[in-house]
Amino acid sequence: MSGATVVIGADADALVAAHYLARAGRRALVVDEREAPDAPALEPGWIPPRVVRDLALERHGLVVHAPDPWAAAPLPDGGRLELARDLARSAASTARASRRAAHRRPQFCGRMARLARVLELLYAGPPPDPLARAPGELARMAGLAWRVRRLGRRAIEDLLRVLPMPAADLLDDWFESDELKGLLGLGGVMHLAQGPRSGGTAFALLHGHVGSPPGVFRPPRSNLVEVLARLPGIEVRRGARVARITVRARRAAGIVLATGEEIAADCVVSGIDPRRTLLELVDPAWLDPELVRAVRNVRARGVVARATLLLDREPGFSALTLAPSLDDLERAHDDAKYGRVPQRPALEAHAVDEAADAAGRRRVDVHVQYAPHALAEGAWDSARRAALGDQVVALLAAHLPGGAAAVVERSVRTPLDLEAARGWPQGQMHHAELALDQALWMRPVPALAQYRTPIRALYLGGPATHPGGGIAGAAGANAAREIIRDARRGRL
Amino acid sequence: MLRTTPFHARTAALCASHAWRRWAGYVVASSYELSHDREYHAIRSAAALLDVSPLCKYLVAGRDAARLLDRMVPRDVSRAGIGQVLYTPWCDAAGKVLDDGTIARLDETVFRVTAAEPGLRWLEANAAGLDVSIEDTSDATAALALQGPSARDILERACGADLAGLRYFRLTAARIAGHPVTISRTGYTGDLGYEIWLDAADALPVWDALVAAGTPYGITPAGMLALDVARIEAGLMLLDVDYVSARKALIESQTSSPYELDLGWTVDLGKETFVGRDALAAEAARGPAWRFVGIAVDWDSFERLFAEAGLAPRVPLAAWRTSVPLYGDGGQVGYATSGVWSPLLKQYIALAHVEARPAAPGPAREREGTREHRRRRAAAHVVKKPFFDPERKRA
Amino acid sequence: MKPYDAIVIGGGHNGLVCAAYLARAGRRVLVLERRERVGGAAFSEQVFPGFTFTVYSYVVSLLRPEIIRDLELPRHGLHVLPLESTLTPLANGDHLAQWSDHDQNRRALARHSPRDAEAYDEFGRTLHQMARAVKPLLGMVPPDPASLAPGDLAGLARLARHFRGMGRGVFHALHKLLTMSAADYLDEWFESEALKGTKSASGIIGTLLGPRSPGTAYVLLHHYMGELDGVFRAWGFAKGGNGSVSAAIAAAARALGAEIRTGTPVARVLVESGRATGVALESGEEIRAGRVVSSADPRRTFLELVGEAHLPGELVEAVRRFRFRGASAKVNLALDALPDFTCLPGPGAHLRGAISISPSVEYLERAYDQAKYGEFSRRPYMDIVIPSMIDPSMAPPGKHVASIFAQYAPYRLNGGWTDARREALGDAVIDTLAEYAPNLKSIILHRQVVTPADIERDVGLSEGSIFQGELSLQQLFSVRPAPGWSKYRTPVEGLYMCGAGTHPGGGVMGAPGRLAALTMLGARR
Known part of the structure; x- marks a missing residue:
C-alpha cells in the first residue's frame, strides 16, 4: 500500500491516525498550525491497550500517570476524603465522609465498572450502525449484543436506566456524603455545558470511567502526544496553517496552506473539529445543505x-x-x-x-x-x-x-484562549460535547459517524468522532482502520 | 385573517361571483364573473389580466449570487445572460423536487427567484460560506400576468415601449403610468404573455393603466379557475397538485425527481456539483421510475360510457385536482393528478404520472371516472405535452 | 353472591377504564375509591358557588380514541371541545400566537421570524413521522430486554425490526429527540425566543427538569401523537370540565356491569402465599377477588398497599428510587369578567385557546433554577385556559373561570408547604399574570391554590406527581415503573398495576388502564 496522506492537526487522535496509516505503508504528513506543541506535559485520556500495543508506545517512553489516591476532596472537619485506586484501601477514608458511603461504595463501583465495560466494548471499534444491512456489520452488532447480554440482567437494566440519568440522581441513589457526590459529580459534567442535575450526565460519568479500575472515575493522564510526535514513521510539519482542502473531481486531492503552498495527497484526514473542516476548509458547495445545517448544530460549548x-x-x-x-x-x-x-x-x-x-x-x-466561552x-x-x-x-x-x-x-x-491556542471550537476540548445525542452513531452527526465524509478520500479522525475525547487515540485509530479498509477495497 | 394582495381594492370590486380561494395565505379570485368561461377564452383569444402577487419572491444579490443559485438548482445559472429568465425545479440531496419556479437575472449579480412555497430558509441553507444577500420581497413586490394574443399590443400601449424585441423568457425594465416595472415574457398559460413585477405601492395605478390600455383589446380580469384550464392545456405542473414537495412528503414514494416530472431537460449533469446531483446522475444512468405525461380521454369510449346509462357525456368544465387511477394491461399503471375539458381543443385532457417500465406496452391506457355514482373506465392515451402550443407563445 | 373476578383500587380515570374493559369482557368488577367521588385528578367541583373548577387536570390531551369508541363515552356524556390556539404574551407588549389554521399560523409566526414560519412545517412533519414511529410502542406491552423468554425475545426482535424499518432520517431524529434537551432540540429548528419558549414548555410539564436538561425533548412528541389517531387538534377541553371525563367513564363502566364504591379506602392488598386474594379496607372489611389491580402509583401500591415483605428486594429498591418529584401547582380562579391582556386587548378568539406564559427558554430555565434548590418559581411558567369561554356552563352568565397550571412548585419545598406558602405561591402566580393582564387582580372573585402537597393529600398521587412518576427517559417503556415489571404484572401473582406509573405513562390518558385490562384478559388464570 502506498500513497500520501495529509493529516490535519497534531493532537493525539490525529497523530495516532497518522501512525496507523504509516504502519500500513502510506506516507503520512501531519500538518499543524501551531509552531510548537502547546499541550501540557500530561493530557487526560485513557489510551486503549490496543493502541499502546500496536504503536509500541511503552517502548517509546509512554508514561501513564495514575496518581494514588486518584482523587481527594477536603472535608468540612479539616480532613480529606481520599480515594485510593484500591477500593479496600479507600474504605477507611470514605468512612470519614460517610459510613453509609463506605458501605455502599464497593457495590456502586462494581455496577458502574460493569457499565463502563459495555462502553469499552462499544468504543473498541467504529460506532455500531443500528440500521446497517451489511452482513459484516450485522454480525458485529450481534456479537456486541451477545457480549452485553452476558454481563447479566442487572447490567442491561442499569444500562437502560443509568445512561439517560442525571449524575446527581444516580449519586443521590447511592450516597449521602456531599463531598463524595460533588467529587464524583464533577466527573459527570467534565467539559460539558450541563450541571449534574441534567439528564445524560451519568453517561458522561461512565465515559470518564472507561478503562479505569473499579471505583476510579477519572481517566489517567499521560505524555501520549509527546510520544506520538517523536515516534518515527511520520513527518510532522508545524507552523503550517491549512487554508483549504482541495477537492478535484469530487474527491479530496490535498491541501493548500495559508502560504499558498499546495500539498497533494490521495487522502486527507482531519483531526480538527468538523465544523472548521467542512465549513471553512472545504467549499460547502460539495455538501448537502442539510448536512451543513447539521454540522452547524453540533454542540461544542467550552466551559x-x-x-x-x-x-x-x-x-x-x-x-x-x-x-x-x-x-x-x-x-x-x-x-x-x-x-x-x-x-x-x-x-x-x-x-x-x-x-x-x-x-x-x-x-x-x-x-x-x-x-x-x-x-x-x-x-x-x-x-x-x-x-x-x-x-x-x-x-x-x-x-x-x-x-x-x-x-x-x-x-x-480561558475557553477563548484555549480555542485560540489549541483550535478547540469555543474552547471545547472534545470538539463536540459528549452527550448522548452526540455519541456513538450520532457522533458528531449521523452522516459523518463512520469517519467518512461526502467527499471521497476526506476523513474525520478527531475527538469529535466516535468514541470521542477522553479516550485518547481511539477515534484516530478507528478512522485509520476505516481508511485502510477503503484503500484495500479500492474505495479510497 | 387571510391576507389580501396589493390589487385587492380592484379585484374585490370586480369579483361579481364572490368566489375566492386561498393561495399561499392570500385570498385571490377564483373567477370574477359567475362562470370562468369567458375569462378562459380571454386568455386564448384576447388578453387576460391575472393577479399573481401571492407567488413567493426573493431577491438574491451579491458577488456569489450566481454561485448560490447554481449550487441550488440543477440548471446552469451561470450561463444565463442579464435579462434572461430560467424556469427550473430544485431538489434535495436525494434528487427529489422541493419546489419549482423561475430565476430572473436582473443584473450580473442580482437575481429574482420566484417559488410556489416560501423558501427563504432553503436559500439561506444553500448560501453557507457565500457572499450573498437574500431578501424576501414577496410582500413588497406585486405581480400581474397579462396573457393572451393581445397582451403585447396592450402592454406596448401601457408602457409606451416596443416589446417586439423581447424574446420568450427574457425581461426588460419599463414604466407604466410613470411607475417603474419589470416586464418578463413569461407566464403560466402557454400563450403569448407577460408578467409584470412592480412595487406593491404602485399596484393600483399600474392595474388601472393596464385596464385602460387593454379595454379596446378586450382585456379581461381572470381568476384561478381560468388559469387552471390554461395551464393544463399548456402541460404545466402545479406544486401540491401534480407533485408533492420533498419537504412535505411523509413517505419516499410521495416524492418525485425532475426526471419523473418530465423536467430532465433542466438537469445539467455537466455541472460539477449542485444539490441532488449524485442522486440525479445515478437516476439518469438507470432511467427514472416514473414519467409525467399528457393524457387524452378517447371521446368515443367516454361517450359510450354515458350512453350506456342513457346520458349524454358530462365533461369537467373546471379543472379537477384529485388523484385518478390509470390502468394498463397489468393493472394500475399510474394516476392522473389534474384534468379538465379543454374548451379550445374539445378534448378531455389530464396530466398524469405513469410507471416508466421499459416493457410497458403501447400508449393505450384506461382512465377511471365516476359515471352516475359508479366508477367506470374509459379508454385514454398518452399525448404529447403541451396539449396546446401556439406559435405566438415564442414568436 | 358470586365472588368478584377483580377489584380495582382507585377510581381515577385509569382505574375506571381498566374496570370498564374488564366488565366489558364479562368479568365481575368492583372499583374501590377512597374519596366520595370518582375521578382522581380528573375532577370538577363547584368550589365557589356557580363556578365549576377543573380542580387538578384541566385539558384532555390524549384520551385514546379507541377508548372513546370502545366504551361509547359520547353516549355517556363526553364531549371534547378543541382548544384552537396558543397565545404567548411577551413582556414588551407584543405576543406570539399559534393557530390551528395553517395560513393564519404561518402569518403569525412570520411576524417574529419568516424562517421559523417555514421551519414550523418541517418541524411538524418530522414530529409527525416520529410520532408514527413511536405510536406502535405506546400500544405495545413493553418487552423485557434482559429476559431470555421467547415472548420477550420475539418482542425485542419486533422492536428491532420496527426501529430498523423506520428509515435512517426518522431513526436518527428519534434518537435526538429522546436524548436532547427541549432547548437544544428547538435551537436546531427555530430562532424566535417566544416560539422556543412556548414549545419547550411542553417538555417540562409535570417534571422537575429545566428545558435545558437532556431528556425534555421527548415530551414534545406527545403533542403530535394525537393527530395520528385522527384526533386533529389533540388538545381539548371536556365539556363540564375533566370531571365529566371521569363521570363518563364511570357511567360506561357501570353500564357494562362494574360496581363502584366510593368513600371506601383500601388499607392493604391481601397476600396469601405469594398470591393476591383480595383487599382489606380501612374499615376492617375484607373483600376477596380473583385478581386485584391497583391504579395507585408504584410507591403507594408496593410500599403501602402490598408491603416490602411480599416483594423482592430489587423491586423495592427500584420503587424507592422511582422519581416522582411533583413540580406543578394549580391556581383556579372565579372571575367577574374576562382578563384583558395588554398584548391583545379586549375579548377575542385568543381567549378561547391556551395562554402560555413562556416568553423564552431562559424564562423557563430561571423558573426552574429556583425550584432546583427547593423554592417555588417567583415568576413561574403558566398554562392558562378559560374554560367558560369554551363551555359557558362552567360559570354564571357573563362570569368566567380560569384554570392556571403553574410550574415550578416543587413538592420538596424548603421548610415544607404551609398555608402561608401556598398563598405566597398563589400571589406569585397572580402577580406574574397581572403583568400581562393588568385588570386581573380586580376581577378575581375567588381563588383556589393547589400545591403538589395538596395533590398528594387529596388525590393520593405521591409527591403530587401528575404523571405518577416523571416521564423521563430512564422511567419509560421497559423500565416503567421498574426493570422487569413493565408489563402491568407484579411479583405478587394476581396483582396488577394499571395507573399512569406504568407504560405508557401519564398524559396518554387511559392507555395504561386499557393495556392493563387487556393484559389481564389475555393472561391465563
Missing part, C-alpha cells in the same frame, strides 16, 4: 478554563477536587449558563509529577469549571483572566501549605 500554578513548595496533594456538593456544582453551572463566571467554580488540581524546576518550583495544573456582559480580557486566576488561588489557598503565598506564579487560559 473549562485551565490554570497553571507554580508553587515554591510541595503542594501536599497529588490530586485535589474542590466541588463541595452537587448543589455547588449546579450553582456554578447556573452562573455559566447565563454567561457569568461562577462565584465558586469547581476546581480539580493535579500536582505535576516531575522534578522541581531549577528554582525549586512545583507545578500544579488546575481544571476550572465552569468558565463560559462567551460572557453575557463584556468579553474575556486580561483583567477578567487575572480575576479568574485570583479566584482559583483564593479557593485553593486554604488547601495549600503556606496558603496563597505559596503560589509564586500563575497563568490562566
